[in-house]
Amino acid sequence: MRKWFALSAIVVALDLYTKYLIQQDFVYGEHLTITGFFDLVRFHNEGAAFSFLANAGGWQKWFFTAVTAVAAIVISYLIKKHHQEKLFSLGLALVLGGAIGNLYDRLTLGYVVDFLFFHIDQLYWPAFNVADSAICVGVGLLLADSFKKSNVS
Template identity: 35%
Template sequence: MKKDNGLYWLLFVIIVFIIDIASKFWIINNFSLFESVNFLPFFSITYVRNIGAAFSIFEGQRMMLTAIALIICAVIVRMLYRNNRQQKLENLSLSMILGGALGNLFDRLYHGFVIDFLDVNFGNWHYPTFNIADCAICVGIGLFIFRNYKKTKKTV
């Protein structure tokens, strides 16, 4: 194993994973299914179970979603291994995606569903309920796109 690779960033993956799992553990131990507590006019904590992927797509396709998640995780670990430790923005983005993917994968394997609880709505508009892992994945993807856009602009 090369000494100065992006696997150094696996510590951040573990942190994201632990925060996600701890938040879900707190939810299942303090909320009944579908129980909701409003914190702001547009934000509440609502315990729901998602048997699909984002926005409940592929509902009931547990094995397929598990296989896809495992492949994505393996690809990201490989990318981190090939990266230099100093590629901070790319490694951070990949670590966030991996930590989130592992959090949701753990749920899917352990519970048979993903625990979602962050609930956002504005008036009649309601965003699908999500969790910390989903946030990490989305921010990670955003950073990855930004980093590659920035990198592309430099080479043009």
Template identity: 45%
Template structure:
């Protein structure tokens, strides 16, 4: 069993656990020290603003009657299981995709915990320009974004490798 963790992408589960802890700790710090909808100016273009998001990314479906809580909970649970499965099938030398899976897993679990415990996701990172604010987000959302970006980069890197390998084989 330990060989599975050493020889596959599961060796990056520690990263998912650390990011999950950072996400949950940051949310609990916000809840413990801020009032709901309170905003603290940190620097130009960035505030800490405590809000609840019953929807998905960018408050998608936030204004629905509550069914979305269980819908997004189910999606996060299924995706978490799939991500762990994919990590178990990823060879250890494919670091970037395994790290991407770990980051997305941590984000999915972080927001899943919020939905199950509260019925909404706790958001607090508020970037803005002038009076226009980007929808608030959290560490879990950031981990999902970075993980998705790494997946895209990995796809292009692997595409370049396969093109150069097929080019080398055709020249032989």
């Protein structure tokens, strides 16, 4: 069980460290082109995924903080209960680490720092960070695990 929480801690550490580096080297809105399809940027997301509710007036910070705190408690319980289910626990550990990484930003800064920015010509995917990546991969693993379980029944 400790390995799943250790993985979550690694995700949090990597997320916070990369955000720290961006905050040290970039001013808000700055772009650095890396390739023809990828830039490093510094954006601030006051909402949820894809800036959902970013301009809601400030109440969303506390709403997303509360939702994330409850989710972290539930996920921790699920990891403890199902720690021997590798794929399920791996997915949960990644989601937990990502959620805590973004929660830390939201509590300390009032927004989440995003810096990975992919695009094709003038079509841009919303900027994201290591925490968001861990959450997406974790959810993908949870979906894969659910299909695996449904095939066994």
